[in-house]
Amino acid sequence: MTEKEEKKFTRRTFMKNSGITVGGILLGWGVSELFGDDQKKGTSTETVDLSHTHASGAHASEALLVFTLEQYRVVEAAVERIFPEDELGPGAKSLGVAVYIDHQLNTPWGNSSRDYMVGPFKQGTATQGYQGRQTNAQIFMMGLDALQKYTEKNYGDKFYILSAEQQDAILVDFENASGENKVQIDGISSSQFFQMLHSLTMEGLYSDPVYGGNKDMGGWKLKNYPGHQMTYVNIIEKEEFVVMEPTSLSSMK
């Protein structure tokens, strides 16, 4: 057994064991946060990190509105592959992108309430834009469901259990840059879902923290972006690069 296979095996064991053992006790504790730490801890089957749970101060606005815990874990793992944590700094997972996406699906954008949703719905040409009847939230949830099923069918496991390489391979199939159409979804294309996942990831990394992502303005810090500032009149002509401490819209109340 190679090291990689061993890791995968141990992680899976952890999931099964912990799921059964601690499920009941965890109900009031923010199960998603607990499960969400699995990848970060690597091979550990012993410790359960409670540091991010409700009891220790997770903010009420981080609760899920749309996703099940299972879906949340899949999304967290997927967006982390799009923008992974590394020596440069935090990734999409710790910056709260999955919470951001969950919340966005429950907005006017998610419900496509400002889109033209009147029929007849017909197949358009490549230049006629989206012609489906699904709302943005429906497209995302259809894609997410397909991602879970595709993973289960081809890898016999859950997306967030797989190795990073396996997760990447699945996302490549969904992105479908090769045009091989390995993933079929009724009513939408897998690349449409992937593009939406990608856009939502960028939004979750870099939108104002009021929307649930960009935790502690960590996304902005990666880009030296100062966020919401009232004036740059003293900076605009400067030759040297000026790094400023970012400020969010919450400073405007």
Next chain:
Amino acid sequence: MATKLPSVDVVVVGVGWAGGIISAELTKKGYKVVGLERGKERKTEDFLNGHDELKYAHRKELMQDLSKDTLTFRNKDLEEALPMRKMSAFSLGTGVGGAGVHWNGFTHLFLDYDFQIRTKTIERYGESKIPEDMTLQDWGITEELIEPYFKTFVEMAGTSGEQNPLRPRSWDYPNPPMKVTPKMKRFIDTTEEMGLNPFISPSGNLSQNYTNPDGVSRAACQYCAFCDHFGCEYGAKSDPLVTVLPVAQSTGNFELRAHSNVLEVLHENGKATGVRYINVLTGEEYIQEARVVILSAYTFTNTKLLLNSKIGTPYDPVTQTGAVGKNYADHFLSMAFGFFDDEQFNDYAGAGALGVSLDDYNGDFFDHTELDFIHGGLISISQVGNRPIGSNLAPLGTPGWGAEFKKQSLYYYNRQMMVFSQTPMMPNRYNYLSLDPTYKDEYGMPLLRMTVNYSKQENNAHKFMTNKCAEIMENLGATHIMAFDQQGDYNIGSFVPEHSIGGTIMGEDPATSVVNNYSQVWDVNNVFVLGASTFASQSGVNPTGTLGALAYRAAEGIDSFLKEPKLLV
């Protein structure tokens, strides 16, 4: 049954720049004006919490609600048009102030060449220069004629700028040019060395505190970098909310009704009697009678209203008769991105119209004898402020996601420049607006149908302008350059710069145009149509300065018409 309201002198449909200018000018003269705007009321205070990239730039808070009204689109007559379901390509403004609230502020005037484009092209190159399918025609106006109105517009707006060396004016902008950033300085030095003629872009962002001839005082721009898609919380960006609308309101002669969506212009025996509109909140219908009806909505709505009201003759591309819907055109961007390995710029700071431009490859400022296209575009560099959701560019070959994407998109975030040309589409026989036979808006009126694609003219101009941009980028010293000189079909699902013009075009001949140079409709002459829908052809610059100037000219004409109703030309 629609409720009939007491008649007024003038009813204005769409309260953006054009409607705002008309309302201010006519109410100052004592006329009673009612402004109907289908969106909501807006004020500067709305934008205090406005530095929100997601809400405004990506969720398009200030743009049209497509669930109520959109357009249908196809590339050519043989295809079936389908609705634009999501706002992807366009930035259609809505609400009081219209697109004048979310514009960037670039305040150019179209060129002498544009207004007489057919005559001047034939004069210099002969008739054979104009391809058979290019429906090029003069506007019935000259730049000398429009120039004084342009001056009135920039003084009202407080435009900040300096002389364009290739087209100096007899007057100066009311405010000095914007501050010069290191990027701008580099562009000026580099292009001057190349023998080109750069100038600081004329800007609707105030370079200093300013009081305009109407007595409206506004504060200077703070370079906060939230202009395009956003409203200005300082009132430093010239927009109708802080210029012409308060003037109209202060006269006591202006009544503004928001949430009022006009369905048709009512007319009998060649004379308009008023408009029928619906209050979109209550569903109540009203008839507002007026001596003069002004259509000053966006290009699409102006054209849709004329067609749905059966005013004028719809354009037919087969027989080439009729004029309503004719000569639709847009801009496209020809550009070169440059990545600088060893330098960082303060790109989070900026202003909408902060930049440098040059006209050397615009209009007919260069010789087209050996070239297989006419016109060209204004080449610019601008510093609107890089925002982090929308700006994740990295040199060609960088993957779109994953660790390498993260590394490169972060590294180059503050290390890039873009040199771009707003290249115009030329009018084409097969690019036009008409009514859709299938799809309807929320109130049961047929949607506007757009049939448009690029032709050889556009593809050749794009290639030429892209190469010019890349050449400048090389001279700017970029480590990596990225440019795309091929473009596919016109695509409603992807980004288009969207300065939509045409549909109710201005001209000398009632057979080939909809309005005369006072924006007066030939067929029903107490209806005036204002905005870029009256442009007979596109130029290489932004449209607002020209549509503002034409609105001031129209205001003169309408005043004269109210005194003595007749065809003004």
